[in-house]
Amino acid sequence: MAEQFLSQEEVKARIESLRGVLPAKLVNELLNRLSSLRVSGRQLERVMKAVVAEYYKSVVDPGEAIGIVTAQSVGEPSTQMILRTFHYAGLREFSMALGLPRLIEIIDARRKPQVPRMTIYLKPEYAHNEEKAHEVAKRIQTITIENVAKSIDIDYFNSTIVVTLDEDALNYRGLTINDVKKALDRIKGKTGKVTVEGNTISVTVEVQEISALKRIRDKILQTKVAGIRGIKKALVVKESDEYVIYTEGTNLEAVLLLDEVDPTRTISHDIHEVAEVLGIEAARSMIIRELKEVLDAQGLDVDVRHLMMVADVMTWDGKVRQIGRHGVAGQxxxxxxxxxxxxxxxxxxxxxxxxxxxxxxxxxxxxxxxxxxxxxxxxxxxxxxxx
CATH class of the missing domain: 1.10.150.390 (DNA polymerase; domain 1)
Incomplete structure (x- = not known):
C-alpha cells in the first residue's frame, strides 16, 4: 500500500510542535523548506528527529569553558595567517590590510585602522548604471586644490600664492574656477585677498616670513573643494549585476545622508565609527562580520559562534573594548x-x-x-x- 502524503496544513502543524524544542529560526526554516514539498508522515518524522538530534549535538554542555574554547578556536588558526596586503587591480596605492594585521586591528579595537575604508552600495537606479555610479563616486571623493591644480607657486616679493588650475581636471570632476575661489575665500583670513585672472587664482596674505608663506601654500594644497571630508579615494567595482563603490577613508554619517546611497547595506570597516553612528549592536555585528571575512579569506574554518563570543565580550557594556590589559583582560x-x-x-x-x-x-x-x-x-x- 502506497504511503499517504501529508497535506500542507498537517506538515505545518507537526513542525509547529517543535516550537518548544528548537529555536524559532530553525522551526521557521523547516517550515519554509518542507511546507511546499510532498512528504509522508514517516519521512517528516525522520527529518524532524534528525534536525533535533543535530541541534542537541551543537548545544553547549553545562559547565563548558566557552571562553577558553573560544580563545583556542580563534587563536590557533590565527598562527597560520600570513602577512599580506591586498591591492585593487590598476590602483597600487588603493590597498587594505588583510590577514593577521587586520585581525590584530579588530581584536585590539584600534581607534584608527591602518587603512580606513567603506563599502558603499547604491539604490537600484544607480547600482545598475555604470555612468551614474561613477558620478556618485566623483561626488563622494574628496577633491582638494592639489587635485585640480597644474602648479602652485609662491611670489615671495608680493607675499602671494599663485594657483594655476588644470581646466581638464576641473571639467572631469564637474567643478568650476568659481568653486575653487569659494574654497579659498574660506581660508584666506580677514586680511587675505583672492583674485581670479583666467585659470589663475592669486591669494595675497599679509605675512613676510618665508616659513609662514610655505605653511599657507601647504594649507591651500589640502583645501577641500568638493566631496565628503575624510574620503581620499573612491573606486567603482562591478560585483555580480551591480556597481559598488569602495573608498579609502571613511565618513559613514555623511555618506548615509546621500539620496543615491542604499543605507541598509552600506558599511564602514571602522568599528568605532559604526558604534558612534549606528550604535553598539551594529558594531557587534560588524566585529563578527569582519572577523569572519578575515578568517574565510585565509581558508580558515572557525565556527561563527566563537566569533560571536569575542564580539559579545568586546561590546557587552555598551562600548567597543579591546581584548587586552587596557580592555577586557584589564577589567x-x-x-x-x-x-x-x-x-x-x-x-x-x-x-x-x-x-x-x-x-x-x-x-x-x-x-x-x-x-x-x-x-x-x-x-x-x-x-x-x-x-
Missing amino acids: KVSPLARAAFEVTVKNLIEAAYKGESERFRGVVESIISGRYVPIGTGYVELMLEHP
Whole structure:
C-alpha cells in the first residue's frame, strides 16, 4: 500500500510542535523548506528527529569553558595567517590590510585602522548604471586644490600664492574656477585677498616670513573643494549585476545622508565609527562580520559562534573594548587573573594597595591557587543533608 502524503496544513502543524524544542529560526526554516514539498508522515518524522538530534549535538554542555574554547578556536588558526596586503587591480596605492594585521586591528579595537575604508552600495537606479555610479563616486571623493591644480607657486616679493588650475581636471570632476575661489575665500583670513585672472587664482596674505608663506601654500594644497571630508579615494567595482563603490577613508554619517546611497547595506570597516553612528549592536555585528571575512579569506574554518563570543565580550557594556590589559583582560574583577595576563607585579601591588579581595570564581585564579577549576565537573557543588 502506497504511503499517504501529508497535506500542507498537517506538515505545518507537526513542525509547529517543535516550537518548544528548537529555536524559532530553525522551526521557521523547516517550515519554509518542507511546507511546499510532498512528504509522508514517516519521512517528516525522520527529518524532524534528525534536525533535533543535530541541534542537541551543537548545544553547549553545562559547565563548558566557552571562553577558553573560544580563545583556542580563534587563536590557533590565527598562527597560520600570513602577512599580506591586498591591492585593487590598476590602483597600487588603493590597498587594505588583510590577514593577521587586520585581525590584530579588530581584536585590539584600534581607534584608527591602518587603512580606513567603506563599502558603499547604491539604490537600484544607480547600482545598475555604470555612468551614474561613477558620478556618485566623483561626488563622494574628496577633491582638494592639489587635485585640480597644474602648479602652485609662491611670489615671495608680493607675499602671494599663485594657483594655476588644470581646466581638464576641473571639467572631469564637474567643478568650476568659481568653486575653487569659494574654497579659498574660506581660508584666506580677514586680511587675505583672492583674485581670479583666467585659470589663475592669486591669494595675497599679509605675512613676510618665508616659513609662514610655505605653511599657507601647504594649507591651500589640502583645501577641500568638493566631496565628503575624510574620503581620499573612491573606486567603482562591478560585483555580480551591480556597481559598488569602495573608498579609502571613511565618513559613514555623511555618506548615509546621500539620496543615491542604499543605507541598509552600506558599511564602514571602522568599528568605532559604526558604534558612534549606528550604535553598539551594529558594531557587534560588524566585529563578527569582519572577523569572519578575515578568517574565510585565509581558508580558515572557525565556527561563527566563537566569533560571536569575542564580539559579545568586546561590546557587552555598551562600548567597543579591546581584548587586552587596557580592555577586557584589564577589567577582570579577579586580581590574580589580571596579574596572570600581563604586568604581574604592577597588578598585584595595585590590588594590595586598594585592599581588593580574591573570590576564586574564575579559571585562571583557581589554577594559580591549586583549587578545583569551576568548569565541567568542578562546576557542580554537592550538598549533604544530615539527618
